[in-house]
Amino acid sequence: MNVIVCVKQIPDPALPGALDSSTNTLKRDGKLILDESDSYGVEMALQLVDKAGGGEVSLVSMAPNGEVSGLRTALAMGAAKAVLVSDPALQGSDALTTARVLAAAVGRIGGADLVIAATESSDGYTGTVPEQLAEVLGLPSVTFAKHVEIDGSTLKASRQTEDGYDEVECPLPALISVTAGVVEPRYPSFKGIMAAKSKPVDTVTAGDLGVDPVGWAGAGQQISDVAKAPERAAGEIVEDDGEGFAKIVSFLENLKVI
């Protein structure tokens, strides 16, 4: 069984985000890391291939400046190879263009029984790319999958819903998007990290993939304003001296909640 995982390389979410003042897009010029949301997909792919008893896990990623640090992390976890789409022309691409680029990269690897993505990225969280990608690829999909099993050529998944979950069955090839916590991502071993250094990363441009238009030219949107949201007035912060609970009681009394 061959699985392709879409992984995003993002600025460290622990650092405060910033907008580029000339383009009003998120700054992505520092070092990028593997989006933690994608580590679940990588782990799930490795487990499914392992259970199937053969095949491999490949990665596709779109990132500026030929960035590979995040890909190396996923390769160190056990993925075999990667296609990286890196092209200055892609700056400003919208979610639809991103899906088209990723679809072309998935096609370049070819032979996928299953494509996995996270439900949304941690830095942009548009949350539409997985399902857009499925549509471009002409695949059925199960988004928000929280439990996944492969039974022959059928995918069986539990899919998150507003008030519980659905059991969904779908023939392969298919695409799934997985929520955080579906599996416990492994830490790359020292051996894995060393091996990852020599695993193949095929770096291509949007032109190589034949996707056009891309970037600002392909985006049907324009940022028109960036403003500070109104701040909440500062509240009363008190140290608990054993009577902190009483503060809460009188606060609730004032609001007539009790």
Add this chain to the structure above:
Amino acid sequence: MNVWVYVQGSKGAPTSASLELLTKARSLGDVTAFVGGDGAALAEAVGQHGAAKLYATGDLGGRLPGPAVSAAMQAVIEGGDSPDLIMFPQSYEARDVLSRLSVKLGKTVLTNNVDVAAAGGAVTVTTPIFGGNTLVSTTFTGDGPFLAGFRPKSFAAEPSGGGAAEVVAAAVPEVGPTGAAMVVATHVEETSGPKLDEAAVVVSGGRGLGEQAKYELIETLAKLLRGAPGASRAIVDAGWVPYSYQVGQTGKVVKPGVYIAAGISGATQHMVGMKGSKNIIAINKDKEAPIFGIADLGIVGDVHKVLPKLIEALQSR
């Protein structure tokens, strides 16, 4: 301007997020609703909230809505009834339909919006970023239909007094392999008490509770205040409580009269889900915790000391 609203039904009625969007759409132009499922049961509520017409696919027979409903929408649009803007509530179902439709029509999508404005044919949406401290406005370029997803509770739902909407069938065309995923069973997680996103009081617990068993404090307090218990993602991921308890960017958006955050740090992804609460009370032992930045009342202290005393005080009233 012609505006479509994607309406989602739940237990025979439109979801509150759908009614919120219908209400907003009324202020932008003529409103038509579209539902992936049976229309008859929803026609009255949809009409009361301002839509004259309701396109309905009829029962989907177990097919997932994404490929099926987007294909039905595309067929209506290409048949000549093309809106300028389609507003989607950001639910699991609607998000799939929105994404598939964007590829079918070759149109950009903008999600996570909390507001929309139209002026002279241009449509601009507003999205909060960085945990809600910055608002970005984005204008669609090119031709419509413009596709936009909205966070729940972005607008208040209000009936307009209109009569039932006219239900018009919108058949699902053959979609081929993309439509092959089928729902074989549905599970509803039972909850008692008010619903998390409708409760007047929400009491949420986070990793600061230390262990799963301590979540009982949250449940007890929520019950005493006739509210709903909620959670940060940290404890949902840890398996202490089901996902349906999660408040935040990838969980529910809540705007109760009172929100109590106990042992929650206040990560931006949590705050976007509860920042709109009228009153926020935070209990955290770290006085530098970001949650105190938006709290109306902050208690710097140990949840294991403050919560039991608070519960005792309320029980003895």
